Amino acid sequence: MPEPESQEDASQQQTDAERRRRRAQFLRERAEARALRDRVQPRRAKVARLRHAMRMRTFRW
Structure with a gap:
């Protein structure tokens, strides 16, 4: 058992x-879905990439 x-x-x-x-x-x-959105809205995707890069640069470990 x-x-x-x-x-x-x-x-x-x-x-x-x-x-x-x-x-x-x-x-x-x-x-x-993100890849599709990036293809459909390249300007918004570029802004999101720049915003993410800025966030990563200012992130403190």
């Missing part, structure tokens, strides 16, 4: 794998 903890660990690993898979899918879709 399997212990309850081992069943719980197995289900936890399964849900972690599922969560990572969903997160990877979300990040892929977000990157795709």
Whole structure:
């Protein structure tokens, strides 16, 4: 008879794998949407790149 903890660990690993898979899918879709937006609105994309660069320059480690 399997212990309850081992069943719980197995289900936890399964849900972690599922969560990572969903997160990877979300990040892929977000990157795709961002790339599409950048192609459609190049001026806004340029401004966003400049703003991000400024933020990174002023970031304190």
